Amino acid sequence: MRTTVPVIVAFLSGIILVVSFFFQETSFIGGLSQELKVWLTIVGGFTLLLGVVSITRVNFSGVVRRRPGWGYKILTLISIFAMAIPSILPTSWSPLFGRNAGSIYDWLFVNLDSPMMATMFATLAFYIASAAYRAFRARSAESTILLITATVVMLWRVPMGEALLNMLPGDIPSFLNTYVMGGANMAVQRGIIIGAALGAASMSLRIILGIERTYMGKG
């Protein structure tokens, strides 16, 4: 019961999608698979809410049990509710509700959430510089190849660097684009894409056939 039902569900839904691929969209099985896709967008939405519930629970219990840093956790909880509650109230009550421009939701997103996300990511620039200095060494033939390619590509991607490369004989920028990016790099990416596609397909096959059950967890 606990594993059989899920395995059957996965099998039926998977096989319908596979078979429908070989038939016209207007056929019966085409319609059926379309319905399943619509269902998936609904069930998939709930999966995202699962994460929100998890975070709320973890923070809530942290505050209740006065775990270290519980004061900060209150801030997290307040922020969750400040964002969530006005957004699900109907716009007809007040233009501050809902998700449209001018709502609390939109204001918080544009002025707090979005710039913070950008800032978090931007700190990476500093790390990449220190990595370049410390870690990026010509330790072996392979790492030397990596190093040289990286340096030249870095130069090529900025106007000032490209101007430098153009001072050297030969058309280095166009060589880089055609033979390095569109040649060697492209070929490797293609090999990796084919390999990864086979991996994903094999995983999918095993899920449909119920051989792969790790996603269910144990027990």
Add this chain to the structure above:
Amino acid sequence: MTGIEIFQTWLIAFFTLALFSFLYKDNPVYKIAEHIFAGLSAGYYVGLIWDTVIIQQLWTPMTVDGRWWLIVPGVMGFLMFTRFWKKITWVSRIPLAFVMGVTAGIFLISQLHGLVLPQMRDTMLPLWNTQGYGQLFLTIIIVVGVISTLIYFYFSKEHTGALGVTAKVGIWFIMISFGAHFGYTVMGRVSLLIGRVQFLIEDWIGSFT
């Protein structure tokens, strides 16, 4: 700038600098920003899913268009939450299996049909043509690169003899590609920093005057 705009600009500047302060050292201001950030990001999902999924995809079609059978995915969605009760956790496997099954069905086909076939076909390039040596050189690079990368990730035989040589060529190609990745990525990370600096200089410091 109006008062509210100045307030907004200062607010963004405060949180931007608060998060950057971690580069120096972990500190309470950073922690405040970090926790607010985590909460807002989680809260964003609620409004979005409530509106676009529960109302637009589920409630309205069921009540207005009479598509009552959507109750099935609706119930499956709620069953996801059984994960939070230890005794009935297993029930949440049913909607999970549905998600995994449909996704796997689409994947199995699209990976083989949409990626493997076209990528194979586009590698079948003539080694002899009239477009000159440059083109010939490029073709050789592509064919050798693809084959040797595939061989490098072939695990069923020891990499000795001809297979070993090909795999060795493969690793050189792979390193060129990773170098290109590194060079490119530097640009990406720096761009994001530039984005923040553009804000700080043009909007925030600009608001002083």
Add this chain to the structure above:
Amino acid sequence: MAQEAGGQAFRADRLNAVVLLVIFSGAVLLYTHWAKKGKPLFLRKIPGLDAVEEAVGRATEMGRPVLFVPGIAELDEIETIAGISILGRVAKITAEYGTPLRVPVRYPLVLAAGQEVVQQAYIEAGNPDGYDEDMVRYVAGEQFAFTANVNGYMMRERPATNIYMGAFFAESLLLAETGNAAGSIQIAGTARPEQLPFFIAACDYTLMGEELYAASAYLSHEPVMLGGLKGQDFVKMLIAIAIIIGVILVTLNMGDTYSNWFIQT
């Protein structure tokens, strides 16, 4: 919709995908079947694996902990599953030597799976008392909050060895750089080509791409993983041969029919 008979509805133009699907599924299933039956299937040794053992040994000598990060993705990601099975192997070595082990995770499901695997390893190694619930711990749900926490741990405890195996994203460099600064030996493995350059630059050894899967199949001898990998390998070889045939035919100017067969519609 109804008037269209089943026969007409079939997309004959997609026959090439049927053929590929059948060959592929056949290969994967056949090898999985063989693996389950216990037929010996050869996998070449992955060079990075010796390094793992060596690095854990070094931690023991120095009396400092081993840090293992099984990526930052959920358990439904193949890379995470591969990472967890490598964790089992690493835990076995730390159990034998009595080296402290720390595994930070980002998802509750990964936490459960990780704890189970580590506990199992300590029991198998005959050191059940060495296992501690807190070895595998849930750290934070948000990507950068997770990273900040792990980085803090590295700087404070200075583990002798850091092992990263699983799905990594932008945090790859943050982790590897901090570990580098803390002076740890680092071994990484991920299938994401865009993160590999950073691991290669900052770590002492890196399992690239599918090497991660091969390593976990090699270590776990799990028939499902082994069979899948062998099946993929077989099809990969067919693809390489098919491409070479195609190149030859096209070069001789008689490959149009052959290469057009691969067009997707």
Add this chain to the structure above:
Amino acid sequence: MVGLAVVIPFIFPADFPISTTPEAQMVFDSVEALPDSSIVMLVFDYYPSTIAECEPMARTALHHFWRKDCRVITLSNIPLGGPSMAENVTREIAPEYDKQYGIDYVNLGYKANYVAVLAGMGNSIESIFPTDNSGTPLSEIPLMDSVVNYEQVSFIFEVADNATADYWVSIVNAQYGVPIACGVTAVSAPKYYAFVASGQFVGLLGGMKGAAEYEQLVGKRGKAVVGMGAQSLVHLLIISLVLIGNIGYFVTGKARKGMSR
């Protein structure tokens, strides 16, 4: 040091010519080749964290489309911020071209599970997006009267900072044959050269440089072009750091911990 290298160019801007790569030219040409007032899709598949790289691409594409009087359908597969960004960018640029919501453009918003969304729109867009982002039924939106599925869409411009672009290739382009151009962050650009070569993408913009190239081609110099100055200095700084690091490494001759790679 990195901070300084980023700040200086804003105070003393230097102008270097930005060359165009063939991949960016292909993007420009394929949009140019569209018949006027075609129906196109502009997909906001990026998180707010990469606005600096991606937003200039989306903006420029919108200018380009509207200059050609195309009718634009926007959507997003990013739960965190995608629909908001699509809404804000379109509404900001629309007045410049006198474009009306619902007639000249529509924002479908977000639906969960991108695999299902991409595959489902091949059959019927309305079954996946019964309403637009703000809840207006599609049947009440004039632009959507003539649009059933991908068959009516002549072009898709995908702006992405993650692997969603792969699925636009493997599902939408492969099964429904819609031409797709792609603007991606620098991190993932090298991968997509493979799709450009096989014709599965009709063009590619890589990172801020790609965005700057496109801005220049369209003749709308924006944030990306300005950013290239700062980019130049930081790159040179990093390259010199690599060089200094390696010189130090060879001079001291210390092979670190002896393991390769």
